[in-house]
Amino acid sequence: MVTAPATAKIHALLESALTYTRGAYDALGILDGHDTGKFRIWADWEHGTALLVTEIHPTQHVKYLHVFLAAGSRAALQPLIKAAWDDARTQGCQRVSFTGRLGWARSWAKELGFQVTSVCMEAEL
Numbered sequence: 001m002v003t004a005p006a007t008a009k010i011h012a013l014l015e016s017a018l019t020y021t022r023g024a025y026d027a028l029g030i031l032d033g034h035d036t037g038k039f040r041i042w043a044d045w046e047h048g049t050a051l052l053v054t055e056i057h058p059t060q061h062v063k064y065l066h067v068f069l070a071a072g073s074r075a076a077l078q079p080l081i082k083a084a085w086d087d088a089r090t091q092g093c094q095r096v097s098f099t100g101r102l103g104w105a106r107s108w109a110k111e112l113g114f115q116v117t118s119v120c121m122e123a124e125l
Helices: 004-021 027-036 074-090 102-112
Strands: 040-043 050-058 063-072 095-098
Touching: 004 027, 004 040, 004 050, 004 063, 027 040, 027 050, 040 074, 050 074, 063 074, 095 102
Parallel strands: 063 095
Antiparallel strands: 040 050, 050 063
8 A cells, every 4th residue: 555654765865875976866856757667666666665766777788677766775675676577578588787886796786696897987067
């Protein structure tokens, strides 16, 4: 059941995750993207303790589920991750990519089977 307090907590988690995008995204854009099918919001709507935001990235040879926002406790994220991975398989994805803070790489890489394949850097123009 979706409750108003849980929805407020999910919104707060989304805002906290968005700070790491350095203005590339905002909550309204994520919600609009979810409504149009560009993004998918995976959340603990009952308790408001975790969320993931994903999108599908097809390349020439491989289809990825890309996780680009995540917030919440490790325990609360685990069922969301499982649900997102299961759904990605049904959509024909062969891989998952994850963009996030370096701490996510340290805490989740081995547990979820990730390997660091590149480094993403940004500079203002």
